[in-house]
Amino acid sequence: METSTLLGLYRDMWLIRAFEQGLEREFEKGNVPGMLHTGLGQEATQAALAWHLKSTDAFFPDHRCHGINALAQHRHGGNGERIMAELFGKATGVCSGKGGSLHSADPAVGNFGDNAVEGSYMATVLGVALAAKMRGQPNVACAIIGDGTVGRGEFHESLNMAAIWDLPVLYACVNNGYAISMPVGEGHASADIVDMVQGYGFESRQLDGNDIVEAWTVVGEAVEHIRSGAGPYFLEFKTWRWQGIFAGEFRPEAEVKYWKEERDPIMLAGETLAGRGVAPNDLEAVEQEMTGLIEEWIAFALESPEPDPAKATADVYVGWEVDSR
Amino acid sequence: MTAADTATPKRTARTPRKARDRVRKVAFTRALNDALDLAMAKHDEMFVIGEDIAEMGGDFGVTKGLLAKYGPERVRDTPLSEAAIIGTCAGAAMVGMRPVAEIMFADFIAECYDQVVNNVAKMHYMFDGQFKAPLVIRTACGGGFGGGPHHSQSVEGWFLNVPGIVIVAPSNPIDAKGLLLASIDSDDPVLFLEHKALYRSRAEVPPEYYTTPLGQATVAREGSDVTVVAAMRMVPMALEAAEQAAGSGVSVEVVDLRTIRPYDAATVLASVAKTGRAVVANEAPRIGGLGAELSARISEECFADLKGPVVRVDGLDTPIPFSVPLEDVVLPDAADIAAAITTAAQY
Ligand SMILES: Cc1ncc(C[n+]2csc(CCOP(=O)(O)OP(=O)(O)O)c2C)c(N)n1
Ligand SMILES: [Mg+2]
Numbered sequence: 001m002e003t004s005t006l007l008g009l010y011r012d013m014w015l016i017r018a019f020e021q022g023l024e025r026e027f028e029k030g031n032v033p034g035m036l037h038t039g040l041g042q043e044a045t046q047a048a049l050a051w052h053l054k055s056t057d058a059f060f061p062d063h064r065c066h067g068i069n070a071l072a073q074h075r076h077g078g079n080g081e082r083i084m085a086e087l088f089g090k091a092t093g094v095c096s097g098k099g100g101s102l103h104s105a106d107p108a109v110g111n112f113g114d115n116a117v118e119g120s121y122m123a124t125v126l127g128v129a130l131a132a133k134m135r136g137q138p139n140v141a142c143a144i145i146g147d148g149t150v151g152r153g154e155f156h157e158s159l160n161m162a163a164i165w166d167l168p169v170l171y172a173c174v175n176n177g178y179a180i181s182m183p184v185g186e187g188h189a190s191a192d193i194v195d196m197v198q199g200y201g202f203e204s205r206q207l208d209g210n211d212i213v214e215a216w217t218v219v220g221e222a223v224e225h226i227r228s229g230a231g232p233y234f235l236e237f238k239t240w241r242w243q244g245i246f247a248g249e250f251r252p253e254a255e256v257k258y259w260k261e262e263r264d265p266i267m268l269a270g271e272t273l274a275g276r277g278v279a280p281n282d283l284e285a286v287e288q289e290m291t292g293l294i295e296e297w298i299a300f301a302l303e304s305p306e307p308d309p310a311k312a313t314a315d316v317y318v319g320w321e322v323d324s325r
Numbered sequence: 326m327t328a329a330d331t332a333t334p335k336r337t338a339r340t341p342r343k344a345r346d347r348v349r350k351v352a353f354t355r356a357l358n359d360a361l362d363l364a365m366a367k368h369d370e371m372f373v374i375g376e377d378i379a380e381m382g383g384d385f386g387v388t389k390g391l392l393a394k395y396g397p398e399r400v401r402d403t404p405l406s407e408a409a410i411i412g413t414c415a416g417a418a419m420v421g422m423r424p425v426a427e428i429m430f431a432d433f434i435a436e437c438y439d440q441v442v443n444n445v446a447k448m449h450y451m452f453d454g455q456f457k458a459p460l461v462i463r464t465a466c467g468g469g470f471g472g473g474p475h476h477s478q479s480v481e482g483w484f485l486n487v488p489g490i491v492i493v494a495p496s497n498p499i500d501a502k503g504l505l506l507a508s509i510d511s512d513d514p515v516l517f518l519e520h521k522a523l524y525r526s527r528a529e530v531p532p533e534y535y536t537t538p539l540g541q542a543t544v545a546r547e548g549s550d551v552t553v554v555a556a557m558r559m560v561p562m563a564l565e566a567a568e569q570a571a572g573s574g575v576s577v578e579v580v581d582l583r584t585i586r587p588y589d590a591a592t593v594l595a596s597v598a599k600t601g602r603a604v605v606a607n608e609a610p611r612i613g614g615l616g617a618e619l620s621a622r623i624s625e626e627c628f629a630d631l632k633g634p635v636v637r638v639d640g641l642d643t644p645i646p647f648s649v650p651l652e653d654v655v656l657p658d659a660a661d662i663a664a665a666i667t668t669a670a671q672y
Binding site: 033034035089090095096097098099100101102103115116117118119148149150151152153179180181182186187188245250306307309311312313316322323324325 | 380381384402403405406433435472473474475476641642643644649651652654655
């Protein structure tokens with residue numbers, strides 16, 4: 001990988017981290033309604049996926065994907081602040097505040113929206129992929145799911161149909177070790193999800209989701225494979241989420257220490273860059289620049305107006321109006 | 326809402342307690358926890374099952390402590406597999422077990438809807454009484470938290486058209502405990518709805534085992550001019566509206582349904598026959614919901630007693646938006662019930 005590419009990914013990872021840390025702070029202050037799940041600790045996985053997906057592709061993000069949503073919005077739409085505003089429930093958000101953290105979508109940048117009923121879009125992704133295939137478009141349809149979500153019946157239904165129809169689906173399974181509190185090895189027949197996928201007969205691979213070089217390289221190969229019409233691809237990213245159960249920590253101290261202190265994906269990428277001669281000041285500058293950008297987005301979200309009350313009854317149907325009170 | 330928000334509130338015992346504070350005031354979640362504990366001690370064939378319910382005690386803390394007391398065979402964590410959770414309960418119930426499932430948010434029941442509607446609810450009927458399905462599905466429902474479209478719904482309407490299922494919907498901690506114990510005792514399948522806004526409400530809950538009968542409404546406040554029929558969170562709102570109405574000389578009777586299906590029509594109709602005016606309050610969207618059923622039934626059966634049309638208070642006919650100001654537009658509140666009381670009282 002070129003150093004310039006690695007530096008670009010380093011920026012992306014910092015964008016995600018600054019986004020999530022800023023969001024956590026604002027959530028604590030009560031500025032962000034609802035529930036908050038962050039992608040902290042999973043920045044390499046997310047940056048690698050966001051890098052290779054085009055605005056003409058489709059991705060279905062899960063509840064930890066603010067970072068991917070923000071990167072896609074920033075890169076393809078030039079308005080990443082609209083993801084932040086959505087999380088604040090503001091009129092300037094990508095769904096005018098109607099969706100929030102668990103339902104942010106903007107098809108113009110390839111974001112087909114989360115479904116807070118975990119894993120339901122494992123089925124939806126098939127249709128997006130089928131349409132691309134029927135129309136002869138070289139598009140990738142990507143479903144991003146956690147290890148816990150593998151428990152859903154749709155997981156099987158989706159992999160099976162993608163296989164028999166050779167659909168252009170990228171399955172990105174983010175194995176961070178746990179569902180909410182359920183360890184992956186206790187919730188599934190195998191702690192290695194790729195083992196469960198073998199029988200479907202298409203390409204699958206497990207990789208280090210905290211190593212940005214590996215993640216970027218493997219995602220690139222998988223996307224290339226799918227675009228060439230060679231069928232679905234399943235990737236299992238081994239990673240770890242910094243967030244425990246909401247704010248609470250339930251995992252062994254040594255495990256927490258290991259992942260945060262030795263396996264921090266940004267730290268690891270920083271070390272690689274330093275090894276290639278990038279000056280500490282230049283790395284520091286990336287962090288500062290991204291933190292500054294995110295503070296601008298937060299200010300934008302805070303200053304944005306609440307949605308117009310008329311929005312509450314708008315868009316239930318395309319062809320009908322709905323009564324207000 | 327976070328797990329931290331809904332954890333059993335800490336006691337603050339610094340200030341000297343007034344006499345009335347000496348009585349045990351217990352949160353709704355704790356009352357449910359008590360009920361599960363007492364029922365597990367009573368029924369050897371009972372087990373609880375769901376996502377993160379064992380060590381973690383559930384997203385809202387309702388199953389806390391059960392694992393330590395009853396062990397992992399009877400307090401069973403599952404993967405994220407709602408259809409298989411309810412399927413497991415259904416099969417176990419067919420052979421005489423008494424499972425109590427937790428579906429973390431009621432919205433996720435859509436994932437096991439087939440199990441509930443086509444299997445659990447019909448099993449006793451279609452196999453000519455040879456199987457029973459004595460299971461309970463506990464689930465957290467309702468809005469008001471910025472939870473957005475998949476964490477805020479009132480799902481009773483999804484099941485109102487399903488004969489064979491019992492829908493229980495408590496409005497306060499005392500009933501919550503008694504109704505849950507009665508639900509577990511029942512040989513019919515029960516969908517037990519726990520409104521999230523009520524989880525932290527407190528009352529003097531008797532510590533001992535008791536049951537509150539299924540299928541029986543209660544008069545939560547007596548009055549003579551207008552009847553308000555409500556369930557769950559609409560009950561405290563109706564009581565608040567009734568209090569306001571009393572200030573302007575309107576005497577309101579509040580009927581708390583407690584069981585939504587099969588519901589206690591006798592109590593509802595007797596109250597409306599007495600007052601001659603009816604308001605039905607319901608958080609879910611208007612069309613085809615509980616309010617629609619109650620309004621139709623009251624209109625049919627109390628036609629001669631009614632002084633005016635039944636007035637309905639419902640959620641708007643929309644999904645629930647994430648934005649809190651928009652959610653406020655969509656969901657009904659005490660002021661909406663008060664306005665409906667004023668409308669009804671004009672006749
Ligand atoms: C169908 C459904 N069941 C349960 C939930 C509640 N829930 C939200 S996140 C989660 C765990 C998901 O675990 P995983 O897929 O590993 O994602 P992670 O949070 O670890 O990133 C659960 C059970 C849900 N949202 N949808
Ligand atoms: Mg996980």
